[in-house]
Amino acid sequence: MTQTRNLIDENGKRTDGRTIDQLRDVKITVGTVKNADGSAFIEFGKNKIVAAVYGPREVHPKHLQQPDRCVLRCRYHMSPFSTDTRKNPAPSRREVEISKVMRESLEPAIMLEDYPRAAIDVFVEVLQSDGGSRCAGITAASVALADAGINMRDLVAACAAGKVDEQIVLDINDVEDKEGGADMPIAYMPRLDQVTLMQLDGKLNSEQFNECLDKAISGCKMVYDIQREALMQKYFGNETEVKEEQ
């Protein structure tokens, strides 16, 4: 991680023209995969990711079944065409890791004990990647889980923050991830005010760390508003108040 050029110009603008506190454009569409029980498509800057949820359903192979709770299985996968040079479709070390951290970041939000002996499968497919795809994937997966009607304590919103040119910036993109100083993805449950994922790649002193964490959480709250909007739009359209009917 050696920095070769300035990533923030004299006007305080970043490589893609954002300010240091600005999120990339985020758009979420709910219910895009018809065969799934719940699904969502997210565009997080140039990231394009589909998340699909199946279940609760029977566990196969049966020995994975838990008598007191549901098993959550996650698969994060990048399509061969999602990167500049073709990516081998076989699961890489990085994908196995992200699948694991994704599962662990979603588990606290799901009421697994409500579905004993069942399984919930979450598939996250990256169609186009642009840095921060694990955060976008978690965000989309959480919306897809809510769409599937699975009991949840809260939604999980995720966003990264990091260090670029010795400044703490929100929502690191691909260039800043590769050339910047540090990258810290955070997944967060806004209502419970709990962090479910925290990773850190790079070096931060304790002051920078605190600033970075606060910034990432504020980003998660912005992402949460978009998640909420997307779900409301799918289920209730433009109505916000319940009309008496039936």
Place this chain on the structure above:
Amino acid sequence: MHDVKRLYVIPGDKIVEGNHRPLMNVVKSGNALIATRIGIAEAGRDGVKVIPLSGVYIPRINDLVIGKIVDHTSLSWEVDINSCFSAHLPASDVFGRDFSPARDDMGKHLAVGDMITARVLAFDRTRDPMLTLQDRDLGKIATGELLKISATRVPRLIGKRGSMIQTIEQATHTRVLIGQNGIVVVTGRDPEGINQAVKAIRMVEEEAHTANLTQRIKALLNVPDSPQEGQNDGAKPQEMAESATERTEGLEVESEK
């Protein structure tokens, strides 16, 4: 239904604060009641619940379900009830207590592939649901058009005191059997009527949470508005004729018997 507060909620939303009883899809967190599903929250006198708008079928005791026989052992049939748990129908339920696997031929009664109407006799966290056929109108389904809808749409398809399904049945001259697990069987003499009924059911499924649905179903099926109902311009759909047979959710349709 007075002093009932209704809200659109997503998981994690606070419905009310205070000493209320959490009923369905609601958890208590500190002093607040939190929704766990997407749906319509209702805070009434007896407690707070969320009517979900999505989700798969989870069996409950006493539910009337429609299932398909997928297999049998020497003692029970295995039934697919459109859920994450496969149900069991004990052979003794059909043959009586003196059932003997050596003497009685299970295949004679219910073969693999048969559809049945059954009631959930027992189900808890530790065991798969057990079914029974020991009730009125339960047993093998001989004929009909089968369709699957989301289990969360079943109450809407039935309507208040069966109003919605009666509208469909009367307009299309069919009989509609609805399982709580979201499986629906439409029977009737006229194929055109069955087609119309299927179309109407699909429409209910897609537009379950929208306003004035009964009106639109009536328009689809060319049913004239009953005189006591108000004008068509966005007025609340009145409840169907009071003479409608009382029925609870998921019961078999009993009209025209």
